[in-house]
Amino acid sequence: MSSEPRRPSVARSTWRLLIGPPLRAKQISQEEITPVEGLSALSLDALTSVAYGPEAIIVVLAVAGGSALHLVLPVTISIVVLLAILVFSYRQVIDAYPGGGGAYAVTKDNFGPRVSLLAAAALVVDYTLTVAVSIAAGVGALTSAFPSLAPATVPICLAILAAVTVLNLRGLGETARAFLLPTMVFIVGLLAIIAVGLVHPLALHAPQPGHVELPSRSLQAVGILLILKAFSAGCSALTGVEAIANGVPLFKDPKPVRAKRTELLLGVILGLMLLGLAVLADRWHVAPRSGQTVLSQIMGMAVGRHWAYYVVSLTITLVLALAANTSFGGLPVLASLLARDNYLPHLFALRGDRQVFANGIWALSIMSGALLIAVGGNTLTLIPLFAIGVFTGFTLSQAGLVVHWRRGRPQRWRHRAAINGLGALVTAVATIVFLVTKFTEGAWVVVVAVPAFIALFVRIHSYYAQTARILGIGEIPPKPHGASSLVVVPVTGVSRLTEHAISQALSISPQVVAVNVALESDDAEDRVGQLRSQWDRWNPGVPLEIVRTEYASVAAPLVAYVDRLRRNRPEQIVVLIPTVAPDRVRLRILHNQLDLVLSNALRAHTGVIVARVPMAIPALAAGRGEERPGPSS
């Protein structure tokens, strides 16, 4: 008998290789980041939205024909104004919650648990959409540069998602520094391309691949609704500006100062990029084009489809994939907070071997993968769903901050409350605009999903509360009292396996009974007689009872027997099921799965202790068997 654990399977070893060995809690490097590193660790989601934000505006405007395209500049300016308001609002969130101020935490703190569920549901939807949009946009950048990859859009999306998932299951200790280089290439490269385009475009008149997709006659007049639609579509560029406020504890001391500096930096860079792209798009009359994103067109017109274009395009794909990480950093932590507050299954609060919340990572990966498959990897299909969740979070956070300032009344609280109040107001208006203008184009999905998540949270919470009452959590329970116990050992014959199980049974209690289930058939009497005589010869000091059945199932009569014992005997009933446990997993099928069926059947009957007592069959036996080809009997 060996106490060695079973050899790990090949699948398990490969998996270990992929995600790495278990980590100690202390091994999670608590790296502290600078503002520039903060851009790469916390702001990629926001920065990379230039890859789809301007495009979303232009696609909406194009519906009204080529002449409407000049509206791209005023719409973008209004979005940049909104960005500025958000940046200043979130700098105040950093002041108020230097421990990290996610929408869920801020809302819970200021409005109580009920309203916080709205924030939580909005965030869950939003995180999932961010992953899907970022990856879809990254693959869009890739297929714009290399059109031959376009047919493989969905597989490429899923491959990137898988890679991001595995990276996150490994844990992201080294993230910020690893992301720094591509982030810098992206920021500097794109700003440089925009500058070239503004000052002296190199390839403005070079032919672009694909053909312009403008309606032959405008499908819609230019009106307030169109402008609002373009504005809502463009607001997808603002998603992610809240991430820095969530991650304040990651910064070097003085943390809030550095975090606020990062927020400002993000605002300036993102604003410059959006404005620059809008000016170029307006000046060059950029329209939607088949097989190419708007960003790809502008870059191609500014510097030509040469090395600079390809370097920045590939970097955009990379940073968009990394942007998905913002969500992978966010949702699992949010899920763990919700699980700790009893709003999600507790398994989301368990850390995996790599100290990450692995179940949350899996859940996010599966949800966003399903979304990517559902929309066929098309960014523009996802845009109408996007931003609603984010802006709901914005509004709740800012409104929460107003309450926070009124409560605490620190210096200049009125001024602070006014800034956050403005933020809450404009984002609330924006959210309503989104809902109205994009409802039929997909926003209804969010309107269904958010309440559905809230309902789920509430039901789970209510179940846990009931369970806690039943289990008496928080109370001191009555004193435990032991009875004596009676051990039942199902046996099929006399062997060392039987001896092993009965020895273990006798260790538990002197009261042991062996039970054999005899099927009623022609030769059953013989077999029973034989077993009896073997038992008597062995004389183990334990009675043998025979239970007869007319049915094929052995489990049902044994369960009935145990139930009879439970009703008629005062003892605690313990059932020990002898089990042969071969060393190799693939050999297990060779042993009757009867013990499994039996233990499952008995386990449904609470109040009985059921254990399988395995007797090891060393691998040697199987190995030797393989060498000798002939049957041995």
Added chain:
Amino acid sequence: MSSEPRRPSVARSTWRLLIGPPLRAKQISQEEITPVEGLSALSLDALTSVAYGPEAIIVVLAVAGGSALHLVLPVTISIVVLLAILVFSYRQVIDAYPGGGGAYAVTKDNFGPRVSLLAAAALVVDYTLTVAVSIAAGVGALTSAFPSLAPATVPICLAILAAVTVLNLRGLGETARAFLLPTMVFIVGLLAIIAVGLVHPLALHAPQPGHVELPSRSLQAVGILLILKAFSAGCSALTGVEAIANGVPLFKDPKPVRAKRTELLLGVILGLMLLGLAVLADRWHVAPRSGQTVLSQIMGMAVGRHWAYYVVSLTITLVLALAANTSFGGLPVLASLLARDNYLPHLFALRGDRQVFANGIWALSIMSGALLIAVGGNTLTLIPLFAIGVFTGFTLSQAGLVVHWRRGRPQRWRHRAAINGLGALVTAVATIVFLVTKFTEGAWVVVVAVPAFIALFVRIHSYYAQTARILGIGEIPPKPHGASSLVVVPVTGVSRLTEHAISQALSISPQVVAVNVALESDDAEDRVGQLRSQWDRWNPGVPLEIVRTEYASVAAPLVAYVDRLRRNRPEQIVVLIPTVAPDRVRLRILHNQLDLVLSNALRAHTGVIVARVPMAIPALAAGRGEERPGPSS
């Protein structure tokens, strides 16, 4: 706490409805059949092979051009001669083995276990092929009659397979009589159509759907190899003539007499059908035709595509599906015999709730389903693989009979041995012909599969033999001896769940220790201090030990703790894991699966008794929770 079993799930209830309630062993109706019923119960496999046998001959001959088609008659005559030899040989098998003489049993009896494995492997391959060929041919008859169904060939095949599988999982008590009507319609209908064709064809010159598929120039000269190939292809019509000899115990007394009468009846009917079809095919120069089987062509030419054609075509589909039953009656029983002899996993010897060998039925269904998918439901692709297994079985049975007669030396044993010897000889020659002529067309699959099955049987047998030695099966083991025991209860807090588990632990042994695994983190010390003070207030009379870990996994340190105990303490270690068991399956995900992880981790360490002690959470709690929408805290 309830001892009621959990409610069955919807899936389980539906399944029960499909396959019926459990049956008592006595409830299996031991119906005894007459020769005519014997045809429907045991001979459908053989009779229905007229649906593909003649076609297989004509397809082979057509390769040599239209002029070779006249060879169909002499080839068929030689096959019918072989049929006659087989019928007389098997009538003798019935005499020798009135208890049922399958090839495996006869071979084992006369040549010992080693040779019998060859028979067993050949039979396994053959049964699988019979199912696939019968269903594919049945669907071929269907799509000949209704060409629009042709694109759905594979799904229709799988649907029929699923229906046959479910019927067999229900148990086939009422089979013979239920099959009688379609069998009679098939025999009488087809013989009548042949008679019409021979005497006065009604629609000889009516246009047939599809176009003739003859090579523009003959691909092969008419030679001995072509004739041998046509002969081997046609021998697929002889599969199944052994089934009656296997099923002797099913007949009314005097069983052997009635079984022999059935065998003769089968021979006469099958011979007449084969000859009749060959005469018509020869006379009418029937060639392969797209989208139509040969049988369908002949029927169409004899009586026109009117009601008689459609009735018999549909009946052929039905009886071919029923013919697959011959295998479903055979393979599971063979597998159970092999399992009892330790050549297959013992689970094949277990009867299901309906008293059938459910695992064998599943195995056959999965193997033949895979085969049908692999060949796309095409009968002709399967024909070269077919018959080799059957004829190997024929040869082994007949040769075994020769040994049997020589051993027993009953009256006229020389005469009897001569008949079986002739049978063995011609089937052996036929098997070699098959192997040579069809090797590259698919027979090699059988040449690989049969030894592979034999190797599998031998390895399994050898493993079981080793295991039996280790378990001391057949010996009287040493007397069992009990030690005292020490019960370990992993706890996470103080609650009624803890109390329940510790009460049960105290019933097993006065020595109980509660263990808490504390993760080393910032707030861990607080939590440990809190748990300690709660424990002291409760004062359950059981010590609480704290095990500390730096890793995320709770299972690993607990396993290490239990291992330490095992090494240092003389007692039998029992681990009782407290578990919350909600009444509804879908609620289980709400409880930490920690107990599952833990019990799996500990179970790998043999020598420790591991049991989860569930505390029931009644469905009420969840139900009440659903009615109240608000969170309760």
